[in-house]
Amino acid sequence: MLSWFSPSRPSPKAVAPLAKQAVKVEVDTDWQARLYGTWRLQPYETSNIAVGEGHIYLVDASGHLLCLDLGGKQDWMVRLDGKSARGPTLADGILYVGTDSGKLYAFSAKNGRRLWVTQLDSEVLSPITVSKEAVLAQLVNGQLVDLQRGDGKLDWTFSMNQPSLLLRTLPAPVVHGDVVYAGFADGNLVALNLSNGAELWRAAVAIPHGNNELARMVDIAANPIVDGDRIIAAAYQGNLAAYARSGGSEEWSVPMSTTLTPVLADGHLYVALADGRIAAVDPHSGVVLWRSDVLKGQYLTGITHCGTDLLVSDDAGSVYVFDPRSGHRVGQSHVSSSGIQSAPVCLGQDRFLVLSGAGTLYQLHLRPH
Numbered sequence: 001m002l003s004w005f006s007p008s009r010p011s012p013k014a015v016a017p018l019a020k021q022a023v024k025v026e027v028d029t030d031w032q033a034r035l036y037g038t039w040r041l042q043p044y045e046t047s048n049i050a051v052g053e054g055h056i057y058l059v060d061a062s063g064h065l066l067c068l069d070l071g072g073k074q075d076w077m078v079r080l081d082g083k084s085a086r087g088p089t090l091a092d093g094i095l096y097v098g099t100d101s102g103k104l105y106a107f108s109a110k111n112g113r114r115l116w117v118t119q120l121d122s123e124v125l126s127p128i129t130v131s132k133e134a135v136l137a138q139l140v141n142g143q144l145v146d147l148q149r150g151d152g153k154l155d156w157t158f159s160m161n162q163p164s165l166l167l168r169t170l171p172a173p174v175v176h177g178d179v180v181y182a183g184f185a186d187g188n189l190v191a192l193n194l195s196n197g198a199e200l201w202r203a204a205v206a207i208p209h210g211n212n213e214l215a216r217m218v219d220i221a222a223n224p225i226v227d228g229d230r231i232i233a234a235a236y237q238g239n240l241a242a243y244a245r246s247g248g249s250e251e252w253s254v255p256m257s258t259t260l261t262p263v264l265a266d267g268h269l270y271v272a273l274a275d276g277r278i279a280a281v282d283p284h285s286g287v288v289l290w291r292s293d294v295l296k297g298q299y300l301t302g303i304t305h306c307g308t309d310l311l312v313s314d315d316a317g318s319v320y321v322f323d324p325r326s327g328h329r330v331g332q333s334h335v336s337s338s339g340i341q342s343a344p345v346c347l348g349q350d351r352f353l354v355l356s357g358a359g360t361l362y363q364l365h366l367r368p369h
Helices: none
Strands: 025-034 050-052 055-059 064-069 074-079 089-091 094-098 103-108 114-119 134-138 143-148 154-159 174-176 179-183 188-193 199-204 225-227 230-234 238-244 250-256 263-265 268-272 278-281 288-292 300-306 309-314 318-322 329-334 345-348 351-355 360-368
Touching: 025 318, 025 329, 050 089, 103 134, 143 179, 174 225, 179 230, 188 230, 263 300, 268 300, 300 345, 300 351
Parallel strands: none
Antiparallel strands: 025 360, 050 055, 055 064, 064 074, 089 094, 094 103, 103 114, 134 143, 143 154, 174 179, 179 188, 188 199, 225 230, 230 238, 238 250, 263 268, 268 278, 278 288, 300 309, 309 318, 318 329, 345 351, 351 360
């Protein structure tokens, strides 16, 4: 029987405000929109926001798929069978979303018309990955499924044994060429043949240790990242590590614990650690370039590179701006007392979206101080 690690977290200590002379970037609000539906912030469940086709798409905690215009006004809404922990994926005018009832849907992004739905064996707790011909998702029972994009027909299934205690979040599989890379709750990164699901290699990003189930948790909750000829993966209570895409030999490994997908930008890898610290890593060598402790003790919900800045959000409701070159905090703004349950989504021109725990969507922009 599977059980979830969903701790009740104490209220975080307030982060010290920036000295006036240290503020280089201001965070201003363009607009905010209170959305229809029920919203709540759950441990380890950050909600994805999809942007494209001139619209914004997201799913509330009750299972409503919403389409908004770029000013936050609702265009249409459809009811899903079940709740979606990770929100929609948009590809070529089609929205793909999975639910905790085991259904995976495809909808027209234009009007919300359902194109197909497939019933799977277990809850869909990963973001959906879309390749040229396939739709892939990871299920809570340890399965990775490959469906046909056109009609949702199941092509193949790959299964891994699940530990008894899990984080309630799964990573999105990543497709590069004819290979699928996927991380699992037992700490393994697996490479599979995209056409038939055959295993090509596997690597242990983290090995469980300790004398109780909590100590032995090594879930890979962050999406794998392709960087040239290497694939980078990160595990909770484990390591950040790089492997050769061909053969899976380890190139480097650094002890780091995270549940959030690191950001690869401008030749650097930025990591939001599970204890609230932020680090920059050289993806070629694994050398830590800088580490910031200013948010240590905060529960972070997202990290994003936007323009020339690094943005970090937390469940206390703040957005922090870091200089990605030095790791110095150069701006911050308290957005919502209900927390932020999405990673900032960069729209370009120094503008970005965040979703509060109460279901208010904000468009914010960065302005030089």
